[in-house]
Amino acid sequence: MSVREEPRTTRAAAESAPGYRARHTLPLRVEALRQWRRRRTLVMGGILVALPFVLVIAFAVGGGPSDDRGGGGRITLMDVATQSAANFAATCLFVSAGFLLVIPVALFCGDTVASEASWSSLRYLLAAPVPRWRLLWSKLAVALGFSLAAIVLLPLVALAVGSVAYGWGPLHLPTGGTLSAAPLPRLALATGYVFVSQLVTAGLAFWLSTRTDAPLGAVGGAVGLTIAGNVLDAVTALGDWREFLPAHWQFAWADALQPQLEWGGMLRGAAVSTAYALVLFALAFRGFARKDITS
Numbered sequence: 001m002s003v004r005e006e007p008r009t010t011r012a013a014a015e016s017a018p019g020y021r022a023r024h025t026l027p028l029r030v031e032a033l034r035q036w037r038r039r040r041t042l043v044m045g046g047i048l049v050a051l052p053f054v055l056v057i058a059f060a061v062g063g064g065p066s067d068d069r070g071g072g073g074r075i076t077l078m079d080v081a082t083q084s085a086a087n088f089a090a091t092c093l094f095v096s097a098g099f100l101l102v103i104p105v106a107l108f109c110g111d112t113v114a115s116e117a118s119w120s121s122l123r124y125l126l127a128a129p130v131p132r133w134r135l136l137w138s139k140l141a142v143a144l145g146f147s148l149a150a151i152v153l154l155p156l157v158a159l160a161v162g163s164v165a166y167g168w169g170p171l172h173l174p175t176g177g178t179l180s181a182a183p184l185p186r187l188a189l190a191t192g193y194v195f196v197s198q199l200v201t202a203g204l205a206f207w208l209s210t211r212t213d214a215p216l217g218a219v220g221g222a223v224g225l226t227i228a229g230n231v232l233d234a235v236t237a238l239g240d241w242r243e244f245l246p247a248h249w250q251f252a253w254a255d256a257l258q259p260q261l262e263w264g265g266m267l268r269g270a271a272v273s274t275a276y277a278l279v280l281f282a283l284a285f286r287g288f289a290r291k292d293i294t295s
Contacts, residue, residue, distance in 0.1 A: 088162030203280030
């Protein structure tokens with residue numbers, strides 16, 4: 001039996017039932033606990049926690065990043081990674097923002113509706129009755145919450161590991177100078193921007209999750225399209241058109257780690273990313289409201 005639209009009599013009876021409140025169906029805490037207990041959540045958390053330890057071991061074995069710097073080469077955050085815990089946390093963001101942090105966002109947002117469809121439980125949720133908008137809202141809110149937690153987890157673990165391995169100190173800039181007064185607020189701003197820049201991936205994954213019954217298809221499609229955006233941004237022949245690509249601004253958070261805080265790139269990047277994400281979220285809600293649910 002397909003579920004395209006709840007019968008009017010059923011909806012009317014549900015809405016008039018004593019104690020029924022559409023906004024109280026599928027509470028966020030219930031959905032959050034369900035997602036927390038998933039194996040993929042624990043595996044992804046373990047990978048993010050392990051990354052700082054892997055980098056510390058790599059720097060110890062290789063003798064430190066500054067030992068490999070060539071004369072006249074471009075200086076990056078990698079060259080000052082072992083100067084302090086703040087530098088180490090910034091380096092972890094630098095090496096993971098382009099790809100690694102894309103995966104948990106795509107995973108949490110792409111595995112929302114599609115996983116229910118693959119388990120053949122989606123139609124039973126809607127028959128509870130849980131309104132479609134409430135189902136999507138609960139799943140999207142929890143998915144974005146877990147995505148934010150994953151992005152915040154990495155620099156927090158890096159700060160702890162870096163404090164033990166390299167000691168606490170100011171943020172040393174690759175171009176010279178330090179940020180001794182407010183390294184933590186700058187790192188928090190950079191981390192927040194990384195999350196905002198990943199909203200496009202979240203929107204792609206969530207929209208695909210409402211269009212397919214295969215969770216891996218939604219997750220893989222979002223990651224693939226994000227990589228395609230990075231490839232297009234590398235095509236310099238596109239000129240100023242690249243500024244309309246979210247990938248063009250994915251490292252604008254580095255402006256937060258300058259002696260003088262630069263807002264221009266981050267504001268433009270946040271505007272582009274948010275605009276794309278809102279359109280994709282709207283498409284997901286609109287398409288799901290009209291979709292024939294058979295799973």
